[in-house]
Amino acid sequence: MENRSLVTIANYSKEKILYLLEMAHEFEKHPNRKILDGKVVATLFFEPSTRTRLSFETAAGRLGARVIGFADPKVTSGTKGETLKDTIMMVSNYADIIVMRHYLEGAAQYASEVAPVPIVNAGDGANQHPSQTMLDLYSIQKTQGTLDNLNIFLVGDLKYGRTVHSLLTAMRHFNPTFHFIAPDELAMPESYKTYCRQNGIRFVETKEFNADVLSDADIIYMTRVQRERFTDLMEYERVKDCYLLKEDMLFRARANMKILHPLPRVNEIEYSIDDTRHAYYFQQARGGLFARQALICDALGITLEDIKNDKTIIL
Amino acid sequence: MKRQELQVAALENGTVIDHIPSSKIFEVINLLHLEKAEASITIGFNLKSKKMGTKGIIKVADKFFSDEELNQLSVITPNVTLCIIHDYEVTEKKTVCMPDELTDIVRCPNPKCITNNEPMKTRLHVVDKEAGLFQCHYCNKVLSIADAKLL
Numbered sequence: 254m255e256n257r258s259l260v261t262i263a264n265y266s267k268e269k270i271l272y273l274l275e276m277a278h279e280f281e282k283h284p285n286r287k288i289l290d291g292k293v294v295a296t297l298f299f300e301p302s303t304r305t306r307l308s309f310e311t312a313a314g315r316l317g318a319r320v321i322g323f324a325d326p327k328v329t330s331g332t333k334g335e336t337l338k339d340t341i342m343m344v345s346n347y348a349d350i351i352v353m354r355h356y357l358e359g360a361a362q363y364a365s366e367v368a369p370v371p372i373v374n375a376g377d378g379a380n381q382h383p384s385q386t387m388l389d390l391y392s393i394q395k396t397q398g399t400l401d402n403l404n405i406f407l408v409g410d411l412k413y414g415r416t417v418h419s420l421l422t423a424m425r426h427f428n429p430t431f432h433f434i435a436p437d438e439l440a441m442p443e444s445y446k447t448y449c450r451q452n453g454i455r456f457v458e459t460k461e462f463n464a465d466v467l468s469d470a471d472i473i474y475m476t477r478v479q480r481e482r483f484t485d486l487m488e489y490e491r492v493k494d495c496y497l498l499k500e501d502m503l504f505r506a507r508a509n510m511k512i513l514h515p516l517p518r519v520n521e522i523e524y525s526i527d528d529t530r531h532a533y534y535f536q537q538a539r540g541g542l543f544a545r546q547a548l549i550c551d552a553l554g555i556t557l558e559d560i561k562n563d564k565t566i567i568l
Numbered sequence: 569m570k571r572q573e574l575q576v577a578a579l580e581n582g583t584v585i586d587h588i589p590s591s592k593i594f595e596v597i598n599l600l601h602l603e604k605a606e607a608s609i610t611i612g613f614n615l616k617s618k619k620m621g622t623k624g625i626i627k628v629a630d631k632f633f634s635d636e637e638l639n640q641l642s643v644i645t646p647n648v649t650l651c652i653i654h655d656y657e658v659t660e661k662k663t664v665c666m667p668d669e670l671t672d673i674v675r676c677p678n679p680k681c682i683t684n685n686e687p688m689k690t691r692l693h694v695v696d697k698e699a700g701l702f703q704c705h706y707c708n709k710v711l712s713i714a715d716a717k718l719l
Contacts, residue, residue, distance in 0.1 A: 337686050359682040359706025378680050380707055444710065 257552045258365035258372040262383040262419070267426035270390065271400075272557060276547035277391050277540070279560045284543065287565035288555065289318035295348035296322035297340070298375070299329070300356040304516060304538070305375050305384070309352045312545035317565070321348060338367050345370045350553055353377075371552040379415050379482060384548055385515055386419040388541035393472055395540065396511040396533055400427040404469055408434045408462065408496050409476035409521060411441040413483075416515045417476060418445055421454070431456040432470070436495045438488055439478065462496050468505040473498070473531075475514045475521050499523045503531055513537050576612045582629040584651040585641070590614050593624035595644045595718060599673070600637065607631045635662075640673050642666045643713055666713075668694050670702065674716040681707040690719065 262270065294313040298306050301324060310320045322344075323329055329340065337355070341364045344351055353364055354375040361374035361381065376382040394400050405424065407417045411433055421431065431449070433441045433456060441458070449456050459466065467473060475498055483489040498512065500523050511533040514522060518534070526532050550560065588596055593613055596602075602609055610627040617623035632652060641648055642664040652660040672689040683690045683706055691705035700713035 337682070338688070355682075356680070357682045357685050358678060358680050358708070359704065362706045363682045363686065363688060377682075378707070 256365060256371070257554060258361075258368075258374075259383055259548055259552050260361045260365050260372065260374045261381040262386055263381070263422045265423070270423060270426065273387060273544075273547050273551060274391055274394055276550065276557050276560055277387070277543040279557070280543040280546040281540070283563075283566045283568075284546065285315050285567040286563055287317040287567065288550070288560070288563050289313065289316040289553070290565065292318040292350070292553070293348045294318045294320050294350050294352060294549065295344050296320060296324075296352045296375075297329075297344060298322070298324050298354045299326045299337075299360070300354050300376070301325055302354050302376065305354060308538070308541045309373075309375060309384070309545050309549075312542050312549060313352075315542075316546055316549070318349075318549075322352075337364060341368045341372075350549065352549070373548055373552050376415075379413060382415055382419060384541070384545050385416050386423050387544040387548060388537065389416065389420050389474070389513060389515070390423060391540045391544045392511070392513055392533060392537040397471055397509060400424070402428050403471040404430050404432070405472045405474060406432040406434060406467065406470045407441075407474050407476070408498070410439045410478045410482075410492075411435040411476075412439040413479060414476045417441075417474065420474065421445055422448070425452045425454055429454060432466070433458045434460070434462050434466070434496060436460065436492050438492045439495075462502075464502045464505045467502055467510075469507065470510050471507065473510065473512045475512060475518075475534075477514075477517065477519055477521055494520070497521050497523065498526065500525045500529065503529065506531060576610050576615070576625055576627060578656055579610075579627045579629055579653045580656055582607070582627060582631055582653055583633055584653060585626045585628075586623070586649045586651065587617070587620060588624035588626065588645050588648055589620065590622045590624045592645050593626070596624070596626065596641060596648075599640055599644065599718060600633065602626070602628065605631065636667070638662065639664050639667045640670070643670065643673060643716060644718070666694060666697050666700070669705075672719060674702075674711075674713075675719055676704040676707060676709060677711050677715065677717070678704065678707050678709040681709065683707075 296306055296309055313320050345368050350371050352373045352375050355377045358378035358380035361377045365372040374383055411417055478493045480489055510531055512531050514534040608629045612625040614622045650662040651658045670692045676683045676690055692702040695701040695703045701710055703710045
């Protein structure tokens with residue numbers, strides 16, 4: 254059987270990305286359906302992630318699937334010493350598809366090699382988080398009307414932030430210009446800058462963060478400095494408040510400029526910005542629902558054509 | 569020219585792995601699992617060498633390795649010479665070349681990689697042969713083969 258698992262979108266073609274985004278758009282028009290009636294979706298969260306789990310479970314539930322799984326690794330046999338393979342093989346007996354979040358890097362790739370059912374990677378350590386990337390692309394396309402030729406500013410933790418790394422890779426098809434804004438300790442790793450050069454992606458690196466710098470942005474992608482990715486807490490304390498976005502930094506911003514954030518936010522976006530036309534992070538999370546509906550369906554072999562001709566829509 | 573006495577006895581049939589840096593000889597033994605072999609094996613250690621100062625040599629009687637097995641050696645000793653012997657004559661000389669993929673030979677250096685936490689084989693793909701850079705198939709970390717630790 255063809256392996257339909259989604260481990261990473263790093264190798265996805267431009268066509269495949271646009272195809273999945275179109276599918277997500279269909280789900281936004283009609284999110285409630287019975288197209289997965291009779292299917293069982295397992296969500297295995299070996300690392301807790303409330304937001305991602307709720308989004309996947311809602312995505313599956315609104316398409317009529319039943320959801321099984323666990324939200325907290327403490328309740329699983331992993332704590333008794335069971336291997337990942339054994340857990341995956343066991344759950345494969347019950348579910349048609351497994352959505353998995355794991356704290357170890359490469360766990361999703363390995364699971365997809367041993368599992369008889371498709372695996373959807375909901376994040377594996379600091380490695381890949383493809384559904385987040387899909388929803389980021391969906392928000393960018395939706396707010397800008399296109400993915401092509403955009404000025405995208407990545408701000409904050411560019412070293413450990415896997416969402417910015419994945420976004421960078423996925424955007425290579427669309428002729429973007431990136432601005433990397435980060436303190437030295439959290440600068441974009443050299444390997445990704447090499448990647449940009451090899452793929453003809455233009456980028457500017459700066460430590461400046463003010464109204465002038467932000468005035469030609471189409472997208473400002475803010476990130477949280479994640480405490481859990483630091484081994485050195487002194488370093489965390491030093492850099493956590495480096496780049497905070499304030500409302501008075503937006504007076505020169507383009508009308509079309511939108512602020513994205515993978516959430517949860519701590520303090521990196523001033524709360525008063527929520528009420529401006531530039532704030533888009535909550536709608537972005539809503540788009541995650543449709544992006545994940547598309548990813549689940551694609552992994553189960555349901556095509557865009559099937560979705561356009563779907564007779565199970567609940568109006 | 570008078571032929572000097574050989575430092576290690578000649579082989580009737582089998583494989584000679586020559587020009588092994590002395591410090592790497594035990595790694596070569598481990599990598600080819602020679603400690604489990606039943607063939608008679610001569611191991612020379614700290615032998616004099618014009619090219620290298622001192623060198624190691626391994627002669628394995630009546631055993632011919634596959635290219636795949638021998639190419640694994642490139643990970644630790646890229647410059648070894650291999651001689652295939654039939655009836656006391658060298659019938660073939662080979663050098664090793666870096667394979668495109670290393671399966672279960674070296675450890676991924678990332679402690680958070682699934683391969684270091686699950687009973688499974690490691691897999692690394694070559695990224696840059698000349699620079700000796702490999703990438704973990706699972707966690708995508710890139711490592712230099714010079715820093716690689718054998719399993």
